[in-house]
Amino acid sequence: MADSPSPPSWSISSMANSAIQFLRLPVLASSGLAVIASGILYFKQNELIYPRNVPVDARTNVPKPRQFGITDYEDLQIPTPDGESLHALFIRPSKKRPTRNITVMMFHGNAGNIGHRIPIAKVLEETLGCNVLMLEYRGYGLSTGVPDENGLKIDAQTGLDYIRERAETRDSQIIIYGQSLGGAVAINLVANNQDHGDIRGMILENTFLSIRKLIPTVFPPARYLARFCHQYWISEEILPKITDIPILFLSGLKDELVPPPNMTQLFAVCKANRKVWRTLPNGGHNDSVAEPGYFEHIHSFVMEEVLGERK
Ligand SMILES: *[C@@H]1O[C@H](CO)[C@@H](O)[C@H](O)[C@H]1NC(C)=O
Numbered sequence: 001m002a003d004s005p006s007p008p009s010w011s012i013s014s015m016a017n018s019a020i021q022f023l024r025l026p027v028l029a030s031s032g033l034a035v036i037a038s039g040i041l042y043f044k045q046n047e048l049i050y051p052r053n054v055p056v057d058a059r060t061n062v063p064k065p066r067q068f069g070i071t072d073y074e075d076l077q078i079p080t081p082d083g084e085s086l087h088a089l090f091i092r093p094s095k096k097r098p099t100r101n102i103t104v105m106m107f108h109g110n111a112g113n114i115g116h117r118i119p120i121a122k123v124l125e126e127t128l129g130c131n132v133l134m135l136e137y138r139g140y141g142l143s144t145g146v147p148d149e150n151g152l153k154i155d156a157q158t159g160l161d162y163i164r165e166r167a168e169t170r171d172s173q174i175i176i177y178g179q180s181l182g183g184a185v186a187i188n189l190v191a192n193n194q195d196h197g198d199i200r201g202m203i204l205e206n207t208f209l210s211i212r213k214l215i216p217t218v219f220p221p222a223r224y225l226a227r228f229c230h231q232y233w234i235s236e237e238i239l240p241k242i243t244d245i246p247i248l249f250l251s252g253l254k255d256e257l258v259p260p261p262n263m264t265q266l267f268a269v270c271k272a273n274r275k276v277w278r279t280l281p282n283g284g285h286n287d288s289v290a291e292p293g294y295f296e297h298i299h300s301f302v303m304e305e306v307l308g309e310r311k
């Protein structure tokens, strides 16, 4: 047979080659898997942080103010500068009490839609005699788009600009109210607009220090992946920038989702010259609003700190 043995060089290079192949395979495989895993996580994380399909019909079934006995309102679609269309409700005071030159902008938590919060708007409108603008973030309810941190910041600014431009609300005193995730949205918006002089108060309910700090306990499926977290909402760093706007902190002491010390800590780092701390001793994450005293705390905050009607 004329076959000569393979030259050693070939053999060596072939061995080296297959060794490299062998070494390379798992590396490729694991980095491939990592890419897939982090892709799923990226997607999942968004679903976890912004569960806009909870409850299941939240993207289509948005209750209307009329269902709650509110007749003087407008159903709006407000365009954002980056091409989304935000569903919003503008509710006028029902004149059961003297109306006031105040507009409350409401930022909701991370599940559901604005329709689910209409009863809150109704109490605010009736007890404060104020206008209420309820804004649905992109990707929620009847708004277009997909939520993310940057997008929600644009949405909040769009809502505020809408109030500033609308003839009826242009000269009103604005109060920004945020629950849970909405608290982070509110903090960011107020920090960026405090020099304008028209925001006269902020109300924060059961909100968190930052998303990253929530991940291990609130989003356990993402526990090992906090480093992949691309949604920050660093309220504990932004809040101290707000100095001239009175802030009300409403903390449900039975909050099972965001441990109440998060609120205590936010209150501690807050540098606003007027800040008010109020607790709801039996308030859970989602039901603090139904606790006795909740709206009384808001009412006295608005009378004393926003309108300056101190006794
Ligand atoms: C509160 O809402 C969150 C979603 O924001 C949900 O995961 C949780 O189950 C709710 N808790 C209660 C007690 O309803």
Ligand SMILES: *[C@@H]1O[C@H](CO)[C@@H](O)[C@H](O)[C@H]1NC(C)=O
Pocket (backbone or CB within 6 Å): 101, 171, 172, 173
């Ligand atoms: C409403 O409040 C703003 C800001 O304090 C003020 O400039 C404006 O004149 C008030 N408008 C009315 C109708 O009272």
Ligand SMILES: *[C@@H]1O[C@H](CO)[C@@H](O)[C@H](O)[C@H]1NC(C)=O
Pocket (backbone or CB within 6 Å): 209, 213, 214, 215, 216, 217, 218, 257, 258, 259, 260, 261, 262, 265
């Ligand atoms: C804030 O909440 C997170 C999530 O549960 C928790 O890990 C963290 O310890 C809390 N921080 C404070 C200061 O309470």
